Amino acid sequence: MAEWSDVWLVVPVYNEAQVIGDVVRHARQTFPNIVCVDDGSADASAERIHEAGAHLVRHPVNLGQGAAIQTGVSYAKSRPGAKYFVTFDADGQHQVDDVVRMLKRLQAEELDIVVGTRFLAGADTSHIPWIKRLVLKTVVMLSPRTRRLGLTDAHNGLRVFNRTVADTLNITINGMGHASEFVELIDHHHWKVAEESVTILYTEYSMAKGQSLINGVNIVFDSVMRTGSRR
C-alpha cells in the first residue's frame, strides 16, 4: 500500500534468523519501507532480511540494541520521503495493527512521539508474566521522569515518532538502557508524547530471547551513569 510510503520501520536484529524473515514479510504487507539493522549477528539473519525485502544495514560487530536503533533511524531519515519512524522488535512481539493505530494518532493529534504501553488503565495485563509486570511497574515507580510525563511503561520497544524526534535523536547507550534514554530525551526536548495501548505477543520464542530480568541491573546502572553526563 502506498498509504504508508512515508513511514520507516526500524528493526534492530541480533541473531533472529528463525523469525526475522516472517516478521519482515508480514510487516511489509502494510509498510513498504523497512530497515533492519543486523547488529553483528552470527547466524543467517542478514540473508533472511535480504530475502524478505527489507533494507539491510549491518554492524560489523555487535554493539547492542540502542546503537542498532540509532543506526536504523540514521539510515531511515536519509531516505527520500521519510516522515515517520517506528521502532519495531524483530522477534514478532509487536503487532502491525498497533503501529497503524499509533501512526494515525500521531498524525491526528500532531504529537511528536507515541510510545506503546502494556499498562494503560483498564488494559488486560493477564497475558504478561507476573514477574515481568512487577519489575516493569517498579521501574516506572522509581523513575520520577517517567511519572511526570505520564508514561506507564518505560521499556516498551514499540515507538512511533516524527521527523523532529528523528533529527534530534542521539542514543548514546548502546545496550538495553536506551529505553530510559528515550524517556530522558522526550523530557529534555519537550517532545509532545502520548501513550497507546499495545499488545505484546509473548511467544515461547520471544520469552527465551527476551531480556532476562537480571539485565535490569545493567539498565539501572546505565541510567544512573547517565544522570551525570551532560548533553
Place this chain on the structure above:
Amino acid sequence: MLIKILLILAVVLLILLFLRHHGKSNTAAGVKIGFAVFMVFGVVAVLLPNAVSEVANFVGVGRGTDLLLYGLVVAFGFATINTFLRFKELELRYAKLVRAVALQNSTVPEEKAPEPSDA
C-alpha cells in the same frame, strides 16, 4: 581524627568524579598532576621513612605503613573510575565508527516496490 575527614573527602571526590565527568581534558590533567605528586611522595617515602610516619601521626594514623595503605586504596579508586570513564568514551566513539561503516555498506532490496501482497 584528621584522617577520617581526609578519607571521607576522598570518597566524596571519587563519587563526584564518577557522576559528573564533563570537561574531560581537566580530568586528564588532574591525573597527571596526581601521578607527579605520587612519584615525589614515593621518593620522599623511600628516603625519609620517618617523615611518612610523622605525617601519619599528624593526620591521626598510627603508622606510616597504614597511611600508605589508605592512600593506595583511594588512588586505586581513582584509577578504576578513570579507566571506566575512558572505556565509556571509547565505546561511544567505537559505536560511531561502526555506525559509519554500517551506513556505508547498506543494502537496498532488489525490487523497488513491495510485491503486491495477498493480504
